[in-house]
Amino acid sequence: xxxxxxxxxIVDDSWQRLTAEQIEQQGLPAEGDLIVPLPxxxxxxxxxxxxxGRTAVCLEPGEEPSEIAADLDRLPxxxxxFPAFKDGRGYSYARELRTRYQYTGEVRAVGDVLRDQLFYMxxxxxxxxxxxxxxxxxxxxxxxxxxxxxxxxxxxxxxxIYRRR
Amino acid sequence: xxxxxxxxxxxxxxxxxxxxxxxxxxLDGQLSDDEFLPLRLQNGLYIQRYAPMxxxxxxYGMLNSTQxxxxxxxxxxxxxxxxxxxxxxxxxxxxxxxxxVPDILAELAKVEMHAIQTxxxxxxxxxxxxxxxxxxxxxxxxxPWCEIIRQWATFNPEFAYLPRKFKIAVNAVPNEDPALIGVxxxxxxxxxxxxxxxxxxxxxxxxxRTPMTGEVIGEFVPWQHLLSYLEAILRVxxxxxxxxxxxxxxxxxxxxxxxxxxxRELTEAEFAELKDGPITLTADEVDRMRGHFSExxxxxxxxxxxxxxxxxxxxxxxxxxxxxxxxxxxxxxxxAAVTLTLKKTGRAPGDITDTEFxxxxxxxxxxxxxxxxxxxxxxxxxGDVRQDQLFALWxxxxxxxxxxxxxxxxxxxxxCPGGDFCSLANAKSIPVAEAIQRxxxxxxYLHDLGPIDLNISGCMNACGHHHIGHIGILGVDKKxxxxxxxxxxxxxxxxxxxxxxxxxxxEADEVVPVIARLVDLYVEQRQPDExxxxxxxxxxxxxxxxxxxxxxx
Numbered sequence: 001x002x003x004x005x006x007x008x009x010i011v012d013d014s015w016q017r018l019t020a021e022q023i024e025q026q027g028l029p030a031e032g033d034l035i036v037p038l039p040x041x042x043x044x045x046x047x048x049x050x051x052x053g054r055t056a057v058c059l060e061p062g063e064e065p066s067e068i069a070a071d072l073d074r075l076p077x078x079x080x081x082f083p084a085f086k087d088g089r090g091y092s093y094a095r096e097l098r099t100r101y102q103y104t105g106e107v108r109a110v111g112d113v114l115r116d117q118l119f120y121m122x123x124x125x126x127x128x129x130x131x132x133x134x135x136x137x138x139x140x141x142x143x144x145x146x147x148x149x150x151x152x153x154x155x156x157x158x159x160x161i162y163r164r165r
Numbered sequence: 166x167x168x169x170x171x172x173x174x175x176x177x178x179x180x181x182x183x184x185x186x187x188x189x190x191x192l193d194g195q196l197s198d199d200e201f202l203p204l205r206l207q208n209g210l211y212i213q214r215y216a217p218m219x220x221x222x223x224x225y226g227m228l229n230s231t232q233x234x235x236x237x238x239x240x241x242x243x244x245x246x247x248x249x250x251x252x253x254x255x256x257x258x259x260x261x262x263x264x265x266v267p268d269i270l271a272e273l274a275k276v277e278m279h280a281i282q283t284x285x286x287x288x289x290x291x292x293x294x295x296x297x298x299x300x301x302x303x304x305x306x307x308x309p310w311c312e313i314i315r316q317w318a319t320f321n322p323e324f325a326y327l328p329r330k331f332k333i334a335v336n337a338v339p340n341e342d343p344a345l346i347g348v349x350x351x352x353x354x355x356x357x358x359x360x361x362x363x364x365x366x367x368x369x370x371x372x373x374r375t376p377m378t379g380e381v382i383g384e385f386v387p388w389q390h391l392l393s394y395l396e397a398i399l400r401v402x403x404x405x406x407x408x409x410x411x412x413x414x415x416x417x418x419x420x421x422x423x424x425x426x427x428x429r430e431l432t433e434a435e436f437a438e439l440k441d442g443p444i445t446l447t448a449d450e451v452d453r454m455r456g457h458f459s460e461x462x463x464x465x466x467x468x469x470x471x472x473x474x475x476x477x478x479x480x481x482x483x484x485x486x487x488x489x490x491x492x493x494x495x496x497x498x499x500x501a502a503v504t505l506t507l508k509k510t511g512r513a514p515g516d517i518t519d520t521e522f523x524x525x526x527x528x529x530x531x532x533x534x535x536x537x538x539x540x541x542x543x544x545x546x547x548g549d550v551r552q553d554q555l556f557a558l559w560x561x562x563x564x565x566x567x568x569x570x571x572x573x574x575x576x577x578x579x580x581c582p583g584g585d586f587c588s589l590a591n592a593k594s595i596p597v598a599e600a601i602q603r604x605x606x607x608x609x610y611l612h613d614l615g616p617i618d619l620n621i622s623g624c625m626n627a628c629g630h631h632h633i634g635h636i637g638i639l640g641v642d643k644k645x646x647x648x649x650x651x652x653x654x655x656x657x658x659x660x661x662x663x664x665x666x667x668x669x670x671x672e673a674d675e676v677v678p679v680i681a682r683l684v685d686l687y688v689e690q691r692q693p694d695e696x697x698x699x700x701x702x703x704x705x706x707x708x709x710x711x712x713x714x715x716x717x718x
Binding site: 091114120151153161 | 176179196203286319320323328400404408442447449453
């Protein structure tokens with residue numbers, strides 16, 4: 001079973017992420033925990049929900065959390081894809097999920113997810129990270145500990161430093 | 166000046182450790198070029214034409230003498246003995262080795278300095294008026310607000326991977342724009358209304374490839390909500406800014422595409438959610454920040470125009486001339502602000518050597534409470550000099566070559582490092598600046614011409630602010646040869662305004678004769694006491710165009 005970082009530790013991961021093409025070709029798996037793209041979710045919401053396993057949605061850059069706002073209470077996990085780590089839209093999406101929609105499920109970074117971005121990702125609300133397959137996940141774990149001080153509030157502690165003193 | 170607390174220091178030390186490890190992993194091959202790129206950029210490190218370039222942050226231009234000595238020490242130890250003051254008030258080193266950069270950053274951290282977010286697609290160093298806190302015309306000192314913004318922007322986790330770089334400037338002077346807020350991604354104008362501090366917030370200004378001035382997005386943002394409002398704008402930009410084409414990725418393109426009205430609507434929607442939340446500033450925090458910028462121990466008995474000054478002005482013509490160009494009025498009676506011009510002919514504009522850093526640090530200690538400021542015109546200001554010590558200071562500056570009485574005159578040229586150093590440049594800037602300085606070396610003539618801003622950029626990125634020079638020169642590449650395009654009528658003084666292109670570009674050896682012809686036309690046409698820019702505005706571009714291309718007929 002592949003491993004991910006979740007809540008600060010390395011754990012086995014039960015979720016399978018499929019692309020729209022894979023689902024079109026193979027159909028929906030009857031069971032198992034499944035991460036589907038937003039357009040698939042929007043088109044087949046009820047069929048997907050009727051499966052035996054749990055379901056999550058993956059947002060691509062340009063697909064905002066508002067698109068799944070009404071579904072959040074039945075989604076145990078929202079994945080946010082980083083096709084390239086330099087595209088920072090996902091940071092605002094994660095923050096929005098946590099602060100605007102008060103989402104308490106798992107928010108997982110997938111795609112081009114690397115050690116040197118983890119500290120910021122964690123601060124904006126990601127609690128799970130699927131590290132890029134060619135990288136050492138143990139090493140990546142260190143990225144969560146880059147700093148012990150922050151100026152701004154964040155999702156984990158909304159108070160900026162001037163309200164913490 | 167802002168004094169670091171334990172947590173500020175800890176943050177810097179952790180940053181140095183982080184970058185040391187990132188550099189090690191890059192040199193070990195664990196990080197690709199592409200992955201290391203934004204990490205090194207957000208530590209101010211470019212890979213340039215001949216070597217890396219390291220840009221050190223000077224928050225809103227404020228430095229103390231200890232920091233200046235460290236800058237000199239770095240130039241001596243890890244560079245070729247000099248550095249460069251940039252048009253965003255930062256300090257650049259042109260020759261550090263990548264392997265040494267973590268050590269340089271550690272040295273900077275010892276004196277509460279860093280290179281954080283001086284490059285890359287993130288929020289850059291916040292800038293302001295070089296006379297902040299001493300300018301009699303300002304409504305209040307903008308520096309506490311600059312520091313509040315700096316801390317909010319530093320390692321802000323949501324805005325480290327923006328579509329493009331993001332520059333914020335703050336101005337506290339009504340009806341003038343010394344901080345150039347009109348041409349920043351966000352411009353913050355401090356205003357007082359009914360005795361309360363608030364901000365008029367502009368967005369979407371910028372130079373570069375598509376220069377334009379910003380639009381007012383927030384008419385009056387009460388002080389408590391400054392950061393909420395900035396965060397709202399950044400969130401809109403981070404979500405909707407163009408990421409497909411780097412030339413269309415600045416916020417100005419987004420504001421223009423959506424229109425100010427729609428952009429404001431999106432911003433207000435984000436703002437509504439943030440307003441009154443934990444990010445809201447507290448009176449305690451603002452007071453604390455203001456406390457960091459309290460007045461130095463001025464001598465309350467000092468008076469304006471003391472006898473020593475009056476006598477020196479009468480006895481030395483050279484001092485008198487310098488006094489009228491390089492000395493600026495001060496809020497405090499008996500004091501003045503002095504600009505050291507880093508623009509002597511033959512010196513690359515803004516360059517300063519290791520020993521000069523030390524010498525200027527000594528002068529700051531002796532004459533100006535140990536503090537100084539860098540300016541966006543690439544000069545250095547000693548902000549708090551007693552008027553009866555101006556003559557002694559001038560004598561010391563004469564020896565150093567920092568007393569060239571050309572501040573704001575034609576030879577006080579703003580220029581980027583250009584093709585001699587920068588790998589982005591299409592053409593050289595420094596030799597063009599020098600050729601112009603040599604042609605206009607006659608001080609009597611220069612003073613007769615009066616204030617003329619001449620700015621040179623080696624490429625479209627406009628680091629030399631050519632768009633806002635009264636005369637702007639832009640290096641362009643035509644089939645592998647260096648050409649120069651001239652603009653007229655830009656302003657970065659009372660207001661920020663983009664200049665107009667004169668016409669087809671010129672070869673390098675034509676630049677000086679063309680500038681001379683433009684200046685001649687001004688001299689022929691000016692009315693009594695009329696400045697170059699005013700004559701230009703009265704006559705329009707046509708006569709200048711005709712004169713500039715006269716030899717081509």
